[in-house]
Amino acid sequence: MLSDDLKSMFDRVIARYPLKRSAIVPLLLFAQDELGYISDEAIEEIARRVEVPPIEVVEDIGYYSMLHRHPIGKYNFQVCTNVSCQLLGGEEILAHCSKRLGIGHKQTTSDGQFSLEEVECLGACCGAPAMQVNYDFYENLTPERVDRLIEELKANGRAR
Amino acid sequence: MSDYQSYMKGSPLEVKVISARFGLPNSTSIDTFVAHDGYKGLAKAFQMGPEGVINEMKNSQLRGRGGAGFNTGLKWSFVPKQTDKPKYVVCNADESEPATCKDRPLMEYDPHQLIEGIVIAGYAIGAHQGYIYIRGEYRYLMDILDRAIAEAYARGYLGKNIQGSGFDFELCTHTGAGAYECGEETALLNSLEGLRGYPRVKPPFPAVVGVYGCPTIINNVETLCNVPHIVLKGAEWFAGLGTPKNGGTRLFCLSGHISRPGVYELPMGFPLRKMIEEVGGGIPRGKKLKSVIPGGSSCPLLSADEIDVPMDFDSLAKIGSMLGSGGVVMIDEDTCxxxxxxxxxxxxxxxxxxxxxxxxxxxxxxxxxxxxxxxxxxxxxxxxxxxxxxxxxxxxxxxxxxxxxxxxxxxxxxxxxxxxxxxxxxxxxxxxxxxxxxxxxxxxxx
Missing domain, CATH: 1.20.1440.230 (NADH-ubiquinone oxidoreductase 51kDa subunit, iron-sulphur binding domain)
Known part of the structure; x- marks a missing residue:
């Protein structure tokens, strides 16, 4: 079920545009933020509100790499391996995360806590190697810093 | 949040125009902004009139900081004056060219500077609506911008009859959701219309047929951040900071094998060798430089014997590369x-x-x-x-x-x-x- 807060946010976002369908991508991302993924119900609701057939909403989901049709881990590790990060060990950070979490690219741990993804440039090049956990940036990474982060996330839910 | 110390290490060689307010306490607040010349450019723009602003922009030799390097004032002048259609300003904040992380501090540390630039752009071309298209990964920056936009509305720098000028302008953020291609201006327009981000055939150019089929200018974050300064201090001053036909400064993001990685504001035409050796502190571990990516991963790479070049659009083009988006990556001798x-x-x-x-x-x-x-x-x-x-x-x-x-x-x-x-x-x-x-x-x- 979509919350009333989310539905009223949908109304505010749609009102920003002369063409309602402009709101599709923001609404999908905001729905995902609340639900953890984009459900069938969210697709139907968004399509109805912006007055397009649901298939056009599904088309967008297939295009944008941050949008997921299925639940992923509570903490999504998105490790950059693009050039600036690669030169300073981004691939080693990815391999380390993979070993520590026991999962590969676009996989989720069986307890639903962690997902891992190799991503393209995050715009954190001066803090390379870098990653995002959900929307939070973690930069100047070392394997030790990754280990600490995983422990802190397990213990407290959020870490620096 | 980004770690300020990682990004803004500072160098005595910097010439700070658009990064001048970065280190101030509460630099994102409208009070700090107004206390440090904020929204003065807008007030002056209202006195100059739209034509005056566009001419000033043309003469300043400001060129697009997203990578293409087109004269910004010229781009604005292509918007038709006589039209029944609404016009739009779109700010391209889809920063995703690999090695580029300069729009991030601009939005994180001085969001009102960007808002002021957008409102002036809207006034110059006769637009009454603006969108900031921001990549989905930059969610925390969208929150910062949303707060700044709300402040600007509350203080009469956005909305109806801005500062008693009779000019109306609405502005909001718009999020992408992960797609490099949406940084390309016509793909961005499709994305803004709720479509997959496929590019459009040009011509017609967005200045004539842009979002919703209406005249639209699309400018990079850094480009728009320069606008208030040009209006306030004049085209001649701005052009004089750089080299001929390359006005102003540029935020260069030094990354890769460099001792002091960071974002540095340097004059256009700053020598690349000096940038690497004096601003960036050289290559770590005493290694030799092998290659440089001069402006994001789309640019032809330079070999180590090509670094005696001024970093401006024309000088880089002359040696077969591009100034691009300001992402400068140093690659050392141990790299394959x-x-x-x-x-x-x-x-x-x-x-x-x-x-x-x-x-x-x-x-x-x-x-x-x-x-x-x-x-x-x-x-x-x-x-x-x-x-x-x-x-x-x-x-x-x-x-x-x-x-x-x-x-x-x-x-x-x-x-x-x-x-x-x-x-x-x-x-x-x-x-x-x-x-x-x-x-x-x-x-x-x-």
């Missing part, structure tokens, strides 16, 4: 250039939107070839095949993504050919274990 080429191509193959066949097929195919070469299974004519395939992508796609994939590849194969041949001869990577990656940080063997 075949691997660099492979990683760059992996990016373009992943991000090609698939609309134009030469780009879609060419990037995937080149990635497979470079994977094979780096893995040791390359054939003797693979380097020539890579060149041939690259030349067959060049100029054959609607948007510049295809060119962006081909150009660095061509430059790497041509300038570092012996490394490609060496991979073929050895059937393995000669740089394996030589310590780029973690080794470059002194964190032990790679």
């Amino acid at each position: 250039m075949v691997k660099v080429a492979q990683r760059i191509m992996k990016f373009y193959a992943h991000e090609s939107c698939g609309w134009c066949i030469p780009c879609r097929e060419g990037t995937a195919w080149l990635k497979a070839l470079l994977d094979r070469l780096h893995g040791g299974g390359g054939l003797a004519d693979d380097p020539d095949t890579a060149l041939d395939a690259s030349y067959n992508i060049l100029g054959k796609s609607l948007c510049p993504l295809g060119d962006a994939a081909a150009m660095p590849t061509i430059s790497i194969v041509n300038k570092f050919r012996s490394e490609f041949d060496e991979h073929v001869r050895l059937g393995a990577c000669p740089y394996a274990g030589r310590g780029s990656g973690f080794g470059a940080r002194g964190w032990g063997a790679a």
